[in-house]
Amino acid sequence: MLRMTGIGKSFLGVRVLGGVDLEVSAGEVHAVVGENGAGKSTLMKILAGVHAPDEGTIEIDGRSVTFGHPIEAQRAGVAIIYQELTLLPERTVAENVFLGREPVRRGLVDRAAMESATDELLKSLGEESFGPRDLVRRLSVARQQVVEIAKALSLNARIVVMDEPTAPLADHEVELLYTLVRRLTARGIAVLYVSHRLREIFDLADRITVLKDGARVTTAEASSLDTAGLVRLMVGRELDSYYPPRAAGPPGEVILSVRGGGNARLHDIDLDLRAGEIVGVAGLQGSGRTELAKALFGAEPFTSGEMTPRRPRSVREGIAAGIGLVTEDRKAEGLLPNQRVRDNALLVARATGAPRTGVERLLERVRLSPPRPAQEVRLLSGGNQQKVVLAKWMTVAPRVLLFDEPTRGVDVGAKAAIHDLMRELARDGMAVLMISSELPELIGMSDRIVVLRDGRLVGELPAGSTEEAVMRLAAAS
């Protein structure tokens, strides 16, 4: 039914997909798996008409198609359900399902027809708990997914792509999604299921395509694989990059310690961070990694549990306790892109009234090159921006520094520089916590790795553990 052949795509000269083939038949659940950055999302976005492929062809029912806009993909019968739902919260279910295609009678929108059609769609999906007139804002995420699927059906979709559909769902809602997927395939609709939760994949998928580093590793019957085999296919790779040597001696004293820390997203967190040590945090998307960093820092504080030093209730308390956070999204949370390097580097110092440090010395410390304090931050490369974020923290000499995806969007050279800096900070007696979706980086850098799953710490692995071991802990269920 669907055949994608030789799909290739580069962004800004970086090849993210090359020569990928994918064949999907009607009524099949076809899982697409791979690590973060393997190219799953890009492949799906090409299918949905969001990106145009640089090379390769797409055929639906033997006819070659090209999509210049998502609307064209929709018309060809491809619907994609994104992780972030694309619904209007302030409008009703029916208004969302028929957005842009409202039925009209005598020049006016035929609400009755629209609502009864929506009602039928919902009933055919076995959904009785809400109706066409309910506001989308009032529905749970799981039910909003049902609305998305109803919308796809009303467009006569024959291929439904689900990108990490269970990431935002609570455990009991996952079953509902399974039922929904089975109803779709029973109608002959092909479901492309992107996930890295292995249990779901084995529960649902008929066939599995494994992607790694932008290429297809294999497509296999789900029944011919087991968890260990699948993980090996996904991660089997040699450590090809250089990482600075780990700490030579045993770590120092405990600087930060949490017992039973919890809030809306995290439960029973027990964690010690020691001087001189880099602790890696692994976990799938939505497992609570960023939330952990923000809780330790005081941005989204723990509401229960003990913490030494004192549990921060706000960012100011976190900073006062000697904790710094290098955020995941530099541009939105870490820097003021339209201001100069100097103002960014002194941001924390000015906010807290810490003693002034010479900006030149700071920039030298983080090896910003060229060190131009008057330059606007938005003009810097990703790696240099990250160094400015680091400089910002150096002014208050934190004892604990939390890094959330420190090398995302940073080129290879700058990546090594940031890794060296992190190790250097640890060597100088700082406790470092690093969150990363890139397993090789996590393993290469960390002195030990803690694994998060569904907001809980589910295990700890020593330095030099294999990717397989980490994935097994993070994805098991």
Add this chain to the structure above:
Amino acid sequence: MTQQLKLGRVPAGGSLLRRISADRPARPVYVALVLLVVLGWLVFALDGGTFLGQENIVGIQQRSAALGIVAVGQTLVILAGSLDLSVAYLISLTSLVTAEIMAGADSGVPAAVAAALAVSALIGLVNGLIVTRLRVHAFIATLGVALVVRGALDARYDGPAGSVPESFQHLGYDRIGPLPVSALLWAAVAAGAWLLLSRTRLGYRIYAVGGDAEVARLSGVRTERVVVIAHVLCSVCAGIAGLLLASRLGAGAPTVGTDGGYDLESIAAVVLGGTALAGGRGGVAGTVGGVLLLAVLDSIFNQLEVNSFAKDVVRGVILVAALAIYARGRRTR
């Protein structure tokens, strides 16, 4: 069944405020309006007047009509995620266009009305194109257009000009039964906008674009076109208000729009009515309530002979308090 579901989702023990503003954006303003009418009735009774007497009601309606028509137009642009600060000067401009073309003669009426509406549609088109094509924020785009119009007016006029024939003044002063013609005109504009928003594809698209332009685009909505049309309709509403004011004054005046403060007052009325300033939520019903609320407040102030500074203080406090209440109501998720 759905009713039960809704009740279940509003957190138990939610305050009265939250329940009032939970799902229907227009509800709180009508609750406030009823309270204010009761208050007004008490004040008038103690003061020896009759609040619900015909004279006062007609007064409220007449005062509201011009602001009401502008605010209905403002609702459309705000729902679409935009804003129009040029309405006040546009009202002055259209009042002058009307009065100058009529020049006191009955025969000039059709041409004058057509010209006033055409000028306003053109200004709306300019606003819309600047916002969508040049990607200038609506605040600055419409402020810039407002300044241009002001400059043109100041260059040509330093006082009232033109005159409208007696026949055209019926629009401003006549009544059909107890209802002033101007109030009926307002009602017609509001009803038209309500129909547009709740029963036409364009209306649905206005909500979609204001709610989330990217979602609308991915659903095949031509978002820029929707914003431009909303601006044209808003400006036409301002043009209608200009016609009404020309009819009242008997002439055009370069300050009639700004004296009435129609730009900021219309925005105030819209947000008082529960429409989100960011767009995508709200409607005309709330705006009508907001306008009436401001008018009832005015008539109470007049009865009490409150000085105009105190009036503004109270109105400012009410506006801020109303938005704080809406912000609370929105936290029911």
